[in-house]
Amino acid sequence: MGSEVSTGARRTGRGRIERRQAILDAAFTVFARRGYANTCVQEIAQEAGVAKPTVYNHLHDKESLFREAVEAAADRIAAQSLTVLDQLRVATPDADPRPALTAAARGLLSALTCEEAASVGQLAASQPDRFQDLTASVRERTALRVRSALADRLARLALSGQLRTCDPDQAAEHLLSLLTGPLDYRPDADPGPLVSTAVDVFLRAYGP
Missing domain, CATH: 1.10.357.10 (Tetracycline Repressor, domain 2)
Incomplete structure (x- = not known):
C-alpha cells in the first residue's frame, strides 16, 4: 500500500512539473512574439493547452x-x-x-x-x-x-x-x-x- 501511495505521489508530482514547464514554455513563446504589455494570461493558457485557472495555480500572476x-x-x-x-x-x-x-x-x-x-x-x-x-x-x-x-x-x-x-x-x-x-x-x-x-x-x- 505504501508503495502504491508513493508511486501515485511521484506520478502526480511529475505531471505537475510537466504542466508547469509547458506553461513556462508557452509564456516565453507568447512574450517573445507579442511583448510583455501586449500579452495576456489567457493567450498563454491557450498556447500551453491548459485552462486559465491552471496557469494561476502554478504561477500567481x-x-x-x-x-x-x-x-x-x-x-x-x-x-x-x-x-x-x-x-x-x-x-x-x-x-x-x-x-x-x-x-x-x-x-x-x-x-x-x-x-x-x-x-x-x-x-x-x-x-x-x-x-x-x-x-x-x-x-x-x-x-x-x-x-x-x-x-x-x-x-x-x-x-x-x-x-x-x-x-x-x-x-x-x-x-x-x-x-x-x-x-x-x-x-x-x-x-x-x-x-x-x-x-x-x-x-x-x-x-x-
Whole structure:
C-alpha cells in the first residue's frame, strides 16, 4: 500500500512539473512574439493547452510568469552551452588544442546567438522599471556561468600544456569576445570564418 501511495505521489508530482514547464514554455513563446504589455494570461493558457485557472495555480500572476519564463529560457541556453564545453574537459597533453577549441567555439556561438537567446536578451531589457534586476539575473545565468565554465576548461588545457599559463577568466573573456564581438558590426556574418578567425587569434595569444 505504501508503495502504491508513493508511486501515485511521484506520478502526480511529475505531471505537475510537466504542466508547469509547458506553461513556462508557452509564456516565453507568447512574450517573445507579442511583448510583455501586449500579452495576456489567457493567450498563454491557450498556447500551453491548459485552462486559465491552471496557469494561476502554478504561477500567481503575469509578473511571475514573465520573470520565470525568461529565467527558464536563460537556463536552457546556459545548459546547452555547458554541454558544448564538456568536450574540453578531457585534455590530452601536448595535443593540438585547435580542433577541440574550434568545435567548442562553434557550439558556443550557435547557443549564444540563437533566436531564443536573442529573445531572452530583448525581453530581459524590455521592462527595466518593472523588472529592475532581471537583466542582471539573466547575465548571471548565461554570460557569467558560461564564462566560469569556459575558464575551467581553459585552465585544464593550460595544465596539460595545450595552452600557455594564463588567467583563465581573462582568457575565457577574450575567447568569448572574439566569437561574439564581430556580430555587433556584422550580424549576418558567416559563423564558419568567424569561428576560425576567433580560434586562430586566441591561439596566437594563448597557444603554448
